[in-house]
Amino acid sequence: MLIGVIADDFTGASDIASTLAKGIGAEGGLKTAQFSGVPTAPVSAEIEAGVISLKSRSAPVEQAVEDSLRALEWLLAQGCSQIVFKYCSTFDSTPKGNIGPVADALADRLNASGIVVCPAFPATGRSIYQGYLFVGDVLLSESGMRNHPLTPMTDANIRRWLGHQTDSSVDHLPLPRIIKGAAETHKALSESRARFVVADAILDEHLVTLGAALDGAPLVTGGSGIALGLPRNFIRSGQAKGTVPAKGGVSGKAAILAGSCSGATRGQVDLHMQSHPSFAIDVPDVMEGRLGSQDLVAFIEKHSGNAPLVYSSGAPEDVRKIQDRFGVEAVAARLDKLFSETACALLDLDYRRIVVAGGETSGAVAQAVADKLKSPALEIRAEIDPGVPILMLGDDRPVALALKSGNFGSVDFFVKALSMMGDET
Incomplete structure (x- = not known):
């Protein structure tokens, strides 16, 4: 294995896995596999990039650091010469969050400095200029991320925000030096005496x-966009041959599970429910035991063949009221359990195409499905929308998953995903 990635949630792992698998243009990328949690056995020798998805994005700092270091040791044991710490392209963490502590721990273990920090992902509207993170044409702190139920972002200055989370020095690599080319960029990184360097980027180039x-950098950090140019280094040096992800998925019954409250997902839900059967989950009913996975499965089965959707997405003010009543962590845990149980029950009914919206929801569902199928490695296939590939797992009766971060995907993502994943049977 050449590149090892430690991702702080499942959808983040999927989008950087897709980036590594695609590479650039005709030269292709690396043969990539995604793992739900740290594997317990060595990886196949044909895998060139391994992406470990953790649930460390909103975990306690000590746990996030411990899990990340455990993932690092496994990746190093597989022969990885470059490690990427992948976090969200909206850098969503709290002032006491995990990005700084995890990056520090990895840097200590690898004895690394001049480490790039770059959550830019232009294909999905995330860019960094003068050290400030933008979503489209607005500052991150003025976007919908300011209302995120778990990790609200109130400051778009990544250099300052990272400074809240680490005692290490944080520098800035401005866009004019990057525009001058790779040699000048490398020189700028070499000249910096800081441990971390926030790099501007507004275009894929x-x-x-x-x-x-x-x-050759031992440690890189950023959103999935930071991996865009990394496979080329190994391909041009002859360490990798360059591959292109396979298209298609699997035929079978399909369902859509949406647990994100982001603006993008709410728009996707609104469009889909105009022409497809949709079931709005009453969260208080779930919390008080009046609604369970059997109810969701019954609705989906009733409307099988017409892309049924079940969702818990809601407006920020409604979400806050429910969280105030039942507790933030309790609501998140119960909904993750609900969606996981639903997905596993659907597998028993021979559903083979499942679309999931929401980072935490996707992680919970993917882990449950992987455990049920005893298939820890997920094959990365063609990309549906930027950052969202088709994931295949299982041998005898393979299952296709599309796991979407809340903010990703076009407004018609649900229908597009099911179409690319395969046909109804």
């Missing part, structure tokens, strides 16, 4: 330049 400048 800037990420490709950063990738070239990071050839």
